[in-house]
C-alpha cells in the first residue's frame with residue numbers, strides 16, 4: 085500500500101510515524117520547504133507549548149466535530165512520552181512544554197520516530213495537483229492508494245492561498261473563508277520607542293458595546309501589540325468579526341493593576357509622586373526606562389490636549405494624569421490592516437466535506453488533517469494537540485480500512 089502525505093508539519097509527521105509502523109506500507113511525504121515542521125519550530129516562541137492539561141472540545145471553534153478527533157490530555161502526554169519526548173508539568177494555565185523548553189527537541193524526536201525504511205521525505209517540492217484515476221491518486225507523477233492533505237492553514241504567512249486549493253475544491257474539499265485567528269493586533273499609535281518591551285498587565289478589549297478582559301504578558305511591537313494575553317483577545321475579536329461587522333474596537337491596558345502581580349498600596353503612584361515630585365523617579369523601579377519615557381510622553385500629550393477644556397473639568401494633578409495613562413494605556417485597533425504575525429488561521433476545509441475520521445465524503449481514501457481543516461483552538465497548546473490528534477485519527481483509519 086502506497087500513501088502520499090502532502091505537508092511535513094506535526095499532523096503529517098504523526099500520520100507518517102503511525103503508518104510507518106506497518107511494514108507493508110510505503111510512505112512519501114512531500115514538503116515545499118527545505119526543512120520539515122517549520123511552524124512547530126517557531127511555536128511558543130521556540131519553546132513549543134505542545135499540549136495543555138485542560139484540553140477539551142470546548143476550546144475549539146466547532147466543539148462537536150473536535151470531540152470526534154481530539155485525544156484527551158493523558159493520551160497525548162503518554163503518546164509523546166512513548167515517542168521519547170520528556171514533558172514538563174503543566175504551568176498555572178495548564179500549558180505543557182518539552183522539558184528542554186526548546187522546539188528543536190520535539191523536532192528531533194519526531195524525526196527519530198519516522199521509519200526510514202519505508203518513509204521518504206521529499207523536500208523542496210510544492211504539490212499543486214492531485215489527480216484521481218480510478219481508485220488511485222496521482223501526485224508528482226506517482227500513483228498512490230491514499231493521499232493525506234496536511235498542508236497547514238489554507239493561507240500562508242502572507243495570506244496567499246495555497247496553490248493546491250483549486251484542485252482540492254475540484255475534489256469536493258471546499259473551504260470556508262480564512263483569516264487570522266490568534267494574532268497580534270494592529271493599532272493606531274506608533275510603538276517604535278517601546279518596540280520589544282514586555283510587561284505583565286491586564287487588558288480590556290472593547291468591541292462596540294461589548295467588553296472582554298484578560299491578563300498576562302503584553303509585548304509592544306512597532307505598530308502592533310502582541311503576547312499571549314493579546315492573542316487570546318484577538319481570538320474573541322476575530323470570532324465576532326466572523327459573525328458581524330464591527331464599527332469600533334479598542335484595547336486598554338492597565339500597566340499596574342492594583343489587584344495585580346505585586347503588592348502595592350491603593351495610592352502608590354500618588355504617594356510616590358508627591359514625595360519625589362519627578363516623573364522619572366516616580367516610574368523608576370516600576371517600569372523599564374523605555375516604557376516610563378512613553379508613559380511620560382503620553383502624559384504630556386494628554387496634558388496638552390486638556391488646554392481647550394474648561395478649567396473646572398481639567399485634571400491638573402500630575403500624579404492623577406500619570407495614573408490615568410498607567411491604568412488606561414489604550415489604542416484603537418486598526419481592523420483593516422493585516423497583523424505581521426499570526427499563530428493560527430481560522431477557516432479552512434469545510435467540515436461538512438469530511439467524515440469523523442477526516443476522510444473526504446466525496447472521494448474515498450483522500451484525507452485531510454491538522455490546521456488545514458476548519459478547526460482552530462485557543463492559545464495554549466490546543467492547536468498542536470489537535471494536529472497530533474488528527475494525524476493519529478487518519479493513520480488509524482487508513483490502517484483499519486486497507
Ligand SMILES: Cc1cc2nc3c(=O)[nH]c(=O)nc-3n(C[C@H](O)[C@H](O)[C@H](O)COP(=O)(O)OP(=O)(O)OC[C@H]3O[C@@H](n4cnc5c(N)ncnc54)[C@H](O)[C@@H]3O)c2cc1C
Pocket residue numbers: 090091092093094095096114115116117120121122123124126127128129132133134135209210211212234235236237246247248426427428453454455456464465466467468469471
Ligand atoms: C509563530 C507560531 C507560534 C505557534 N505557537 C503555538 C504553540 O505554542 N502551541 C500550539 O498549540 N500551537 C502553536 N501554533 C500553531 C501550531 O503551530 C499549528 O496549529 C500546527 O503546527 C499546525 O500543524 P499542521 O501540521 O496542521 O500544519 P503546519 O505545521 O503548518 O504544516 C504544514 C506543512 O505543509 C507544508 N506545505 C504547505 N503547502 C504545501 C504544498 N502545497 N506542497 C507541499 N508542502 C506544503 C508546509 O510547508 C508545512 O511544513 C503556533 C503557530 C505559529 C505560526
